[in-house]
Amino acid sequence: MKEIPKAYNPNEYEDEIYKKWEQSGFFNPDNLKLKKGADYFSLCMPPPNVTGILHLGHALENAIMDTTIRYERMRGKKAVLIPGTDHAGIATQAKVEKILVEQGIRNPRAELGREKLLEKVREYAENSKATILRQIKKMGTSCDWSRLAYTFDEKRNRAVNMVFKKMYDDGLVYRGFRAVNWSTLGQSTLSDDEIIYVERKAKFYTFKYSKDFPITISTTRPETKLGDTAVAVNPKDERYKKYIGKEFDVDFAGVKLHLKIIGDRGVDIDFGTGALGVTPAHSLIDYEMAVKNNLPIVRVIGEDGKIISEVGVYAGLTTLEAREKIVENLRREGLLEKEEEVDQNVGTADRFGDVVEVLPKMQWFVDVNKKIPSRGKSLKDLMREAVTTGHNGDKEQKVRITPERFTKVYLQWIDNLRDWCISRQIWWGHRIPVYYRKQKIFNSQFSISNNGVASRQEIYVGEKSPGEGWEQDPDTLDTWFSSGLWTFSTLGWPLSAKATRGRPGPENDLANFHPTTWMQMAYEILFFWMARMILMSTYVLDEIPFKDVYIHGILRDKEGRKFSKSVGNGVDPIEVCKKYGTDALRLSLLSGVVPGNDMRFYEEKVEGARNFVNKLWNISRYILAKRESSANFVRISANKLKDKTLADKWILDKFSQVTKEATNDLENFNFSQAGDKLREFTWSDFADWYLEIAKIEGNKDEILLYILENLLILWHPFVPFVTEKIWESFSQELLMMEKWPEVKTESRKQKAEKSVDKDIKLIQDIIVAIRNLRAEYKIEPAKKLNVIISAGSKMEILEENAEIIKGLRTGVRELNIEKKIVKPKGWVELDAGVSIYIDLAGAVDIVKERERIQKEISETEKYAKSLESKLNNKEFVSKAPENIVSQEKEKLKQQVEKLANLEKQIKILE
RNA sequence: GGGCACUUAGCUCAGUUGGUUAGAGCGUCACAUUGACAUUGUGAAGGUCAGAGGUUCAACUCCUCUAGUGCCUACCA
Numbered sequence: 001m002k003e004i005p006k007a008y009n010p011n012e013y014e015d016e017i018y019k020k021w022e023q024s025g026f027f028n029p030d031n032l033k034l035k036k037g038a039d040y041f042s043l044c045m046p047p048p049n050v051t052g053i054l055h056l057g058h059a060l061e062n063a064i065m066d067t068t069i070r071y072e073r074m075r076g077k078k079a080v081l082i083p084g085t086d087h088a089g090i091a092t093q094a095k096v097e098k099i100l101v102e103q104g105i106r107n108p109r110a111e112l113g114r115e116k117l118l119e120k121v122r123e124y125a126e127n128s129k130a131t132i133l134r135q136i137k138k139m140g141t142s143c144d145w146s147r148l149a150y151t152f153d154e155k156r157n158r159a160v161n162m163v164f165k166k167m168y169d170d171g172l173v174y175r176g177f178r179a180v181n182w183s184t185l186g187q188s189t190l191s192d193d194e195i196i197y198v199e200r201k202a203k204f205y206t207f208k209y210s211k212d213f214p215i216t217i218s219t220t221r222p223e224t225k226l227g228d229t230a231v232a233v234n235p236k237d238e239r240y241k242k243y244i245g246k247e248f249d250v251d252f253a254g255v256k257l258h259l260k261i262i263g264d265r266g267v268d269i270d271f272g273t274g275a276l277g278v279t280p281a282h283s284l285i286d287y288e289m290a291v292k293n294n295l296p297i298v299r300v301i302g303e304d305g306k307i308i309s310e311v312g313v314y315a316g317l318t319t320l321e322a323r324e325k326i327v328e329n330l331r332r333e334g335l336l337e338k339e340e341e342v343d344q345n346v347g348t349a350d351r352f353g354d355v356v357e358v359l360p361k362m363q364w365f366v367d368v369n370k371k372i373p374s375r376g377k378s379l380k381d382l383m384r385e386a387v388t389t390g391h392n393g394d395k396e397q398k399v400r401i402t403p404e405r406f407t408k409v410y411l412q413w414i415d416n417l418r419d420w421c422i423s424r425q426i427w428w429g430h431r432i433p434v435y436y437r438k439q440k441i442f443n444s445q446f447s448i449s450n451n452g453v454a455s456r457q458e459i460y461v462g463e464k465s466p467g468e469g470w471e472q473d474p475d476t477l478d479t480w481f482s483s484g485l486w487t488f489s490t491l492g493w494p495l496s497a498k499a500t501r502g503r504p505g506p507e508n509d510l511a512n513f514h515p516t517t518w519m520q521m522a523y524e525i526l527f528f529w530m531a532r533m534i535l536m537s538t539y540v541l542d543e544i545p546f547k548d549v550y551i552h553g554i555l556r557d558k559e560g561r562k563f564s565k566s567v568g569n570g571v572d573p574i575e576v577c578k579k580y581g582t583d584a585l586r587l588s589l590l591s592g593v594v595p596g597n598d599m600r601f602y603e604e605k606v607e608g609a610r611n612f613v614n615k616l617w618n619i620s621r622y623i624l625a626k627r628e629s630s631a632n633f634v635r636i637s638a639n640k641l642k643d644k645t646l647a648d649k650w651i652l653d654k655f656s657q658v659t660k661e662a663t664n665d666l667e668n669f670n671f672s673q674a675g676d677k678l679r680e681f682t683w684s685d686f687a688d689w690y691l692e693i694a695k696i697e698g699n700k701d702e703i704l705l706y707i708l709e710n711l712l713i714l715w716h717p718f719v720p721f722v723t724e725k726i727w728e729s730f731s732q733e734l735l736m737m738e739k740w741p742e743v744k745t746e747s748r749k750q751k752a753e754k755s756v757d758k759d760i761k762l763i764q765d766i767i768v769a770i771r772n773l774r775a776e777y778k779i780e781p782a783k784k785l786n787v788i789i790s791a792g793s794k795m796e797i798l799e800e801n802a803e804i805i806k807g808l809r810t811g812v813r814e815l816n817i818e819k820k821i822v823k824p825k826g827w828v829e830l831d832a833g834v835s836i837y838i839d840l841a842g843a844v845d846i847v848k849e850r851e852r853i854q855k856e857i858s859e860t861e862k863y864a865k866s867l868e869s870k871l872n873n874k875e876f877v878s879k880a881p882e883n884i885v886s887q888e889k890e891k892l893k894q895q896v897e898k899l900a901n902l903e904k905q906i907k908i909l910e
Numbered sequence: 911g912g913g914c915a916c917u918u919a920g921c922u923c924a925g926u927u928g929g930u931u932a933g934a935g936c937g938u939c940a941c942a943u944u945g946a947c948a949u950u951g952u953g954a955a956g957g958u959c960a961g962a963g964g965u966u967c968a969a970c971u972c973c974u975c976u977a978g979u980g981c982c983u984a985c986c987a
Binding site: 004006007008197204217218219220221232266267268270271272275276277278279283284285286288289345405406408409412413416523526558560591592594596597598599600602604605607608610611612613614615617618619620621622623624625626668670672673676679680687688691695768771772774775776778780781809859862863866867870873874875876877878879880881883884887888891 | 912913914915916921922923924925926929930931934935936937940941942943945946947949950951952953954966967968979980981982983984985986987
């Protein structure tokens with residue numbers, strides 16, 4: 001065999017190993033050699049936005065997904081992880097526009113025009129996509145590249161168009177003139193979810209519209225009051241009751257308003273003046289109120305964020321300018337009663353950052369409350385059902401959310417859900433598959449009322465233009481409309497709609513892999529994405545999108561701050577890979593990941609993981625290099641192993657235990673726990689104890705190889721590169737394709753042999769006690785000790801393991817094991833379950849010894865006392881389960897014995 | 911306003927249905943180093959499990975309240 005380097009150098013092997021995996025073809029489930037009737041395990045990658053490069057959050061997701069998919073593949077399932085990227089409509093266009101502005105193009109949309117700008121965005125997106133895909137490979141993610149998808153490619157475009165049409169035909173997608181969120185900076189509408197609320201100080205003005213108007217109102221935005229068409233009061237409010245139904249004409253700061261007083265139970269009597277100026281055009285709530293009360297909608301703010309020309313004196317002013325002018329006016333007229341500073345939540349655009357205006361516009365919406373024809377349920381109903389009763393009441397069709405608490409959060413969100421505005425005025429995205437033709441047609445379905453001007457239009461919904469004279473809607477669809485289809489658009493829908501279950505090949509993907517088995521995502525996109533996937537899948541396919549969804553938190557820096565460009569604490573995962581290795585990064589991300597909780601990331605953690613990877617490397621190096629025999633087989637059968645000594649029995653037992661536990665943890669997606677257990681076993685039990693024992697006992701090639709092999713298999717999903725590299729040294733086959741070790745339930749015989757645990761514990765305790773004494777007495781390592789153990793019933797087991805006690809860094813020259821012996825004068829006694837006498841050749845420090853023993857006595861006494869009082873409690877003895885009681889009794893007995901011995905010791909000392 | 915989570919060793923965090931003297935990693939201190947591995951080994955110190963009540967034979971674990979922190983959400987204009 002070639003010489004193995006002392007330290008594992010990830011950079012040297014990772015790319016080459018990934019290539020080997022990829023070329024094997026086994027990332028593609030169609031190439032897997034499976035047992036008949038093997039289960040499938042499908043998992044769609046949440047597509048990263050093509051807005052840049054991968055960040056640590058992606059690295060975490062890749063680690064989680066790849067660990068899972070590798071595990072499932074090794075379990076013999078038809079496992080597929082489908083990769084992809086997201087064109088991320090607004091996010092990407094906003095990003096590119098920002099870059100263009102930095103390059104000196106002041107208004108990219110106006111200067112470049114639709115086609116040229118789109119070209120720029122496409123170029124950027126393709127670049128970013130290529131980088132991202134490279135980075136996913138660098139992470140070691142074993143996804144099926146033959147099924148690579150993009151939310152904005154042709155196949156996904158077909159799916160989007162078909163779903164839009166289906167929804168339109170079902171009356172779920174409609175076009176309507178309604179108040180919508182508008183980003184002036186981005187020149188586009190936004191859905192309610194794309195708004196981020198920022199708390200800030202605002203002036204809260206209390207005033208009357210005019211002298212002759214009887215009711216005082218309050219607002220933080222006086223300029224919008226130019227569009228008021230009503231004043232709402234609570235119908236129970238004694239002060240205002242009498243006005244309800246009356247109408248007033250007022251002159252508000254130079255603008256004529258016609259106001260109707262309406263009663264609305266939603267108005268809070270105690271807030272402000274208890275009366276609310278209703279601005280239907282520029283407030284979503286007021287808009288709803290206006291619809292209920294049939295109020296006119298008067299627009300005053302335009303899409304440029306300025307007062308529109310119809311509003312006389314204020315025309316052309318920005319909202320802030322208009323506000324100042326109006327307040328000034330009110331003040332002059334003596335109408336302003338109060339001006340106070342309040343905390344206010346203002347909505348800002350997620351991607352553009354500006355304060356969102358509410359404007360009335362003709363837009364496309366998804367109706368979430370309307371009953372779907374032939375189903376008698378609304379989209380909201382479908383979204384609820386999927387996580388509660390199961391889709392169509394079928395328990396098998398239930399999305400299980402981990403951790404469960406997010407189910408409640410999700411349901412609450414649905415309750416507050418309004419119709420989803422899906423049209424955007426940006427250009428980067430799926431163009432709305434709707435065509436219009438101006439014609440004088442009677443009974444046209446829609447009439448666009450813009451500023452009260454009506455015109456008639458013929459409308460056609462479909463993928464392709466119906467012909468000449470038709471113009472396509474200029475708008476694009478909300479990016480989440482296409483990502484909502486992800487679980488099935490990636491599986492070939494609509495083409496694979498007629499797929500056959502059980503037949504291989506992408507054309508049958510939908511039947512073979514949907515509903516997908518599992519999904520993982522950050523809680524940040526629960527509403528954006530999970531909710532929309534459930535909506536789309538249950539509506540379009542009549543099937544849930546995934547059976548299980550695992551929600552994780554976000555990564556934060558050591559101080560608990562979010563990673564962000566503005567803070568400048570960003571970490572490039574690829575740089576971390578280069579410095580510490582991909583395995584180390586993956587392991588550090590997975591250890592400590594708990595469903596639903598945020599996690600802190602810092603370099604020391606990666607360092608620790610790197611050290612472990614190196615440890616694993618060196619364990620392997622040692623075992624492979626120091627083989628005494630020519631043993632070199634792969635997959636040694638556990639039955640053929642000869643466990644000759646106590647240590648052998650112990651380590652094999654322990655290993656089957658850890659295999660069982662780690663498997664169980666992975667089944668339940670407890671990545672961190674599985675990793676911790678494996679680490680503990682590998683480093684402590686196997687390396688620190690068993691390997692050291694093996695050096696003494698010798699002749700253990702088979703057991704060492706057996707454990708090493710299986711350990712590499714267990715570790716592979718976590719740290720695929722280093723394990724695969726080590727595997728190369730003794731097998732031609734890919735570790736990636738090895739079968740996961742069978743988990744055997746413990747046989748009765750093994751259970752009876754649990755004394756093994758106790759015996760090895762005794763040996764370890766003796767060793768630790770001696771090491772401890774050496775440290776305490778600062779005995780030079782070169783100095784050897786003579787030791788006698790009074791073994792009692794443990795005679796045999798101690799004699800068997802005498803060499804181990806001597807050899808494991810205890811520095812014992814002569815070890816005598818006696819059945820029962822009185823402590824030789826001047827020797828020190830230690831208690832480790834048996835009495836150990838150590839000859840310190842007159843170096844015993846009586847004072848120190850007394851202190852040591854006294855301390856131990858008081859600790860033992862304390863413990864014994866607590867046990868005693870527990871056992872003296874009649875209620876405990878009568879009510880606690882029998883095994884608990886006898887356990888406690890046994891403990892007490894031991895402590896009492898120990899105490900007696902210690903007291904004897906201290907006496908002898910005197 | 912409503913809701914959710916968190917509070918365990920100096921730091922970062924585990925602790926599965928209540929039942930070992932509450933654990934790990936990092937850090938600290940002491941010692942070691944021709945060894946598979948200094949990306950190492952050995953040992954030690956370090957905790958009123960945020961606080962107060964309650965349920966129970968038994969509470970880090972369940973319940974109530976309080977305090978602090980963080981997040982989500984909402985039509986207080």
